[in-house]
Amino acid sequence: MDGEALEASEIMRRYCAGEQAAFHQLYTLLAPRILAYLWGLIGEKPAAEDLLQHTFLKVHEARASYVVGANPIPWIYTIAHRTCLDEMRRRKRSRVRLTRDGTLAAEPAADITGAAADARADAEGELATAAMAALEHLPGNQREALILTKVHGRSHAEAAMITGTTPGAIKLRAHRAYVTLRQLMARPREKKLA
Amino acid sequence: MNAKDDDLPAPADMPPIAGQLDGPAPPPDPALLRAVGGMGAVRTRGRFGAFAAVLAAGLVGPLLLLALRPLRHDLAALSPALLVLDGALWLAACAAALAVALVPARGDVLPSAGRASRVGLWVIGALAVFYLLPTLDTPGASALAPDGAGPLLRSCLRCIGVLLPIAVVSLIAGALVLRRVLPMGARRIGIALGAAGGAMGGLALLFHCPIAGRAHLVLGHVGGVALAALVGALLLPVLLARSAR
Numbered sequence: 001m002d003g004e005a006l007e008a009s010e011i012m013r014r015y016c017a018g019e020q021a022a023f024h025q026l027y028t029l030l031a032p033r034i035l036a037y038l039w040g041l042i043g044e045k046p047a048a049e050d051l052l053q054h055t056f057l058k059v060h061e062a063r064a065s066y067v068v069g070a071n072p073i074p075w076i077y078t079i080a081h082r083t084c085l086d087e088m089r090r091r092k093r094s095r096v097r098l099t100r101d102g103t104l105a106a107e108p109a110a111d112i113t114g115a116a117a118d119a120r121a122d123a124e125g126e127l128a129t130a131a132m133a134a135l136e137h138l139p140g141n142q143r144e145a146l147i148l149t150k151v152h153g154r155s156h157a158e159a160a161m162i163t164g165t166t167p168g169a170i171k172l173r174a175h176r177a178y179v180t181l182r183q184l185m186a187r188p189r190e191k192k193l194a
Numbered sequence: 195m196n197a198k199d200d201d202l203p204a205p206a207d208m209p210p211i212a213g214q215l216d217g218p219a220p221p222p223d224p225a226l227l228r229a230v231g232g233m234g235a236v237r238t239r240g241r242f243g244a245f246a247a248v249l250a251a252g253l254v255g256p257l258l259l260l261a262l263r264p265l266r267h268d269l270a271a272l273s274p275a276l277l278v279l280d281g282a283l284w285l286a287a288c289a290a291a292l293a294v295a296l297v298p299a300r301g302d303v304l305p306s307a308g309r310a311s312r313v314g315l316w317v318i319g320a321l322a323v324f325y326l327l328p329t330l331d332t333p334g335a336s337a338l339a340p341d342g343a344g345p346l347l348r349s350c351l352r353c354i355g356v357l358l359p360i361a362v363v364s365l366i367a368g369a370l371v372l373r374r375v376l377p378m379g380a381r382r383i384g385i386a387l388g389a390a391g392g393a394m395g396g397l398a399l400l401f402h403c404p405i406a407g408r409a410h411l412v413l414g415h416v417g418g419v420a421l422a423a424l425v426g427a428l429l430l431p432v433l434l435a436r437s438a439r
Binding site: 001005016017018020023024027031032034035049052053056057060061062063064065066067068069070071072074075078081082157160161162163164165166167168169 | 218219220222223225226229230231233234235236237238239240241298301302303304306307308309311312374375377378379380381382
């Protein structure tokens, strides 16, 4: 385990021992990246923020299932992934999506990292915009694999555990995502050159 | 990013997005804080606790079968060495499939779904290969495999009918211990859990079913394990989804 995993493991041990401060430490350590991951999967920041709270509530309820000494980070990612899939299934079933106050939700464009579309354009320019637009065209399982391995730095084994598949499948999906992404990003520039 | 995994060439145009992972997250909401506020210490899980619990629950079925129904009539005439080897094979198959389904690797919280399905299928394959080679029969003592497709199928269905309920007990016990762990890949884990339960049923049949012959053993006993794995793949996601609600 690397330093971060050891730190998370120690925090989780104290959390399971009933230390409230350890929960806040765990939240501070992991909430930003879990939010980014959820935002990347679901594509809306408000929904991702709701799912983040659900994820940590599930972690809290399932903390007795933690194995002391293990790295809790892939497990928490897995819970986030499952929570997000449940929400996506629920949305598929429901015909209209409403916000908490009963109005229709706006669907702002977002990218896998959680940067808002308008801020993104300013910060990273045309190229980044093209990359993010291309990411949205990837199939869901390829996008997951790419986000987990290339953006969040999870190993193939961890990404496989998070998504419930094999490391080989993750490697293949990430590779396909890369190839597709490169092709999608090359097209606008080829058009410009022509 | 992990250097060891980064064996794909990075596209030169990939924007510097990894740094954005450290952006701010909203604070925990009141419901979450309320839940955390009243918390106490919890007893955490051991790596082998679920394995031991499901193994114990799963053994109830075979023990009941052996206690309540007659043992095979040719048991005394069978070669003890072959009987022990056969029993050890079924037990090893059960333990291997159950371990991959429920025991996380050192340093992990969750069992690996990919490894579970791979080992579950290997177990079925190994059992099939074993029974295609020798069979535990004693000329004159063991019952012969019935002639004809119909009688053979009926004898296989009888054994599968004994094996499947034993497998389902393990499957339900597995679902109960997995429901709080929230793993992904329940279908893959279900394959291993079903194969483990099926192997437990196969172990019971070893002492119960007197029919010798490759066709019956491969179709009725190993086929039953394969069927149990299929049932596991179909049933475990449903059981876990229901318990998560």
